[in-house]
Amino acid sequence: MKKNDIYRSIKNYNHLGRSSFHTPAHKNNSLLNQNLSLSEDITELPDTDDLYTPTSCIDISEKKATKFYETKKTIFSAGGNTLCIQTMLKLVCNAKVNHIMFSRNIHRSVINTMALLNIIPHWILPQKYLNSNYPYYINPEEILSIFKKNENIKAVFITSPDYYGNILNIKEISEVCKQFSVPLLVDNAHGSHLICIDKNSHPINQGASLVADSIHKTLPSLTGSALLHITDDKLIPYAKYSMSMFGSTSPSFLILSSIDLCIDWIAKNGHNEFKKLLEKVNLIKKTANKKGILYKSKCSDPARITLDTSNIGYTGDEFRKHLHKFKVEPEYCGKKYSVFIPSPLNADIDFERLQNAVLNLTPKEKVLEDKEYHFKIPTTASHTVRNAVLSEFVTVSVNNSIGKCASRAVAPCPPGIPLLIPGEIIQEEERSLLINYGISEVDVLK
Template identity: 30%
Template sequence: MSIVNFIEEYKKSRRTLYTTPSHGQGSFVAPLSKKLIGSRFFTCDYSEIEGFDNLSNPKGIIKSVQDYAAQVYEAKSTFFLTNGSSSGVTAAMYALLTRGDKVLIARNCHKSVYNGLVLTGAVPVWIMPQYNKEWGIFESINTEYFAEILHKNKDIRAVIITNPTYEGVMTDIYKISLICKKYNVKLIVDEAHGALWNFHKSLGTPALLQGADIVVQSLHKTAGALNPSALLHIGKESSVEPKHIQEALNLITTTSPSYPLLINIESTIKYLDSEKGKLHIFETVKNINRFIRSIKTIPNLEVYTNNNDVTKILVKVTNLSGFELSDILFNDYKIEDELANEKSVLFLTGLGTTKSKLKKLEKALFDLCAKNIKITQSGYYTDYVPIEPRVRYIPSLIWEKPCKEVELKYSLSRVCMELIADYPPGIPVLLPGEVIKKEHIEYLASKRQKIRVLL
């Protein structure tokens, strides 16, 4: 039985509900919402009424659908997340770490890792992935350097790696997992951007098949599901106990999960796993590859193709900063990208990326590059160069401490009290508890004048 069928059947029973949600399955919908969304979505929005299952302690229909998903993904267990990968990352940390435990984290992590640090009281040891200045992006993690850190820090309990990166760049997770096993360290992989990998192997190899203990994927990023649907999987061979993950999720997620999201998660997985779905992914990837081949013929344009998932298209144009290219596309062609940096622009694609959408971008890029527009002003912002963090206080010890705002230019050597991250990609530049360095001030000068510091 699926959640979809179950709800269809349930609707026929016409029970009268005096329960939440109080819209009464669409009997009331705020007029402006009704105008924009309609009421159909509301008709599928239930709570844990009699006969329904409970996401925080699944025993019935949700459990059986999660079990089905675990089979599809070749996982020991799979959990549906209606609070995004953010909740999965934080819960994974909660399940594995306790106060004072050391955790090795790749610095290009998503800011949800910070939430996990505050809640668990774990001590971060940061590893800087390689950085590509030409494109303004983080690249893979050097596995020898990674092994060296684990060798020197035998008390590290867990590792958190983002793979692929926001721009689709991959790290050798198989090697990383072997090193983790050697040092008896648990491996969490934030695969938020790799949700299609289990269904099209040429995009990238899923971390679940490479020995990771916990893998988190956002279904909304590339796999065409609603925001913020996501999955947390436990690796088949992992000793991580599903009950520990469930307990951790229950600590941080809502007690009223959205049934429309659960329906969408289930049907997205079923679609991805179907012949039709696989063909759809195949066609999408084929169209993207054709698009990339075409725009690569533009003389003053470059596409990033180096060990990355092609669904993230990273482009740069000679004589234009990424920000300028982004602005021109937005203002002159009504095309909005996912993110831009000083060097390049990222176009995020997925199951909803149609041929005609790609055609529009292709035409715009050809047109724009033919005009050979020159940089009109130097970059908006100072180039980002990864800055090695100096941790004075760990996040859990600092986040409640009193702070004050000071002029950025006078903040040298003070302890930062803010999480500073460009969003997207949400990679922290500074975290609360870290010392503000000259390089931070230089980088942030074009973006802000003040910063919160420890009193």
């Protein structure tokens, strides 16, 4: 394939005319196209306000969002959910070592923030993860027992929904957090649109103190747009300064304007548009179910389409090639699972193509062996995440890594459950998991 620069590669990709089932969810629809242009790419001026100390238009837009979400405060990020995650964690940390409980399925931006803020993680592994017949679940008793053993836990951080659409039992988790007066932080990167489906299923209405919404993933706004919701008054005075510590001093006003338009769209059309979307999604799910490839989970995002093609003999690469024949581009095709992110801004032709692609998928004779997704938390850590990340490292073969300390996270995404976090020691079990996952080299401390 001819190698091109960024601009020409994107042009070439767009020229293929594939239906987008990946982010961003605006799907190049006229909604944003008609309303945004380079003239909104502007800087901080007396007329345009300042994101980190807003007093005029940004303040008005954020107040509009706060009113819509009924939070104590909702603030805008032009640095994606990554910036919201950094801000959330900064808000619960201080200058000392910070003990925080995390569900093990975290995005790499969370691991990086652990290093920046000197966070010591205490892990909870979601149960029955990826077992298609069971909910994705954290046992509140497990949280309770970690709280009892560690009085200095400052916050609990969970990811819900995950990439495949599994939703955690947030309400139960938040009740335990409340008993201990500890804030619950939710990375809702994949669930911003839940507000349009059922208001109560959004984590802000399930007892979370801080929630990060990566709105560009599932709602019509530009890549890089995100919201940070605050439901605890005490945290508000520190929020803007905390965000400014990690964000660019030149946030994109094009992105900020797209957040404004997106919130107007959600308030006016969100509920109806998602109702219509779910009808289209359900048709595709029905066909996928008949084919035996629908990934099912008892508590999941109704708008996410996750397919398991391994049980009809297709690798991710083979399935992607098949989809391309029908002019469909998925969000992700892995060894086992493929993920599609549909949006109300997709055109009808997009759903027709996906439906045809699924209908015309002929099962192969041989089912693929499932040898991935067996995760565990390594038993030993010799360094803090911060020390491990800031130390010198060497790259070694996984087969020669036993007894060594990881200096970088190994977190194949998806499923986004890190096999190794910086500071953890590689033992035989970790070595064989890495090999199983097709990883042959690992960065370890010198």
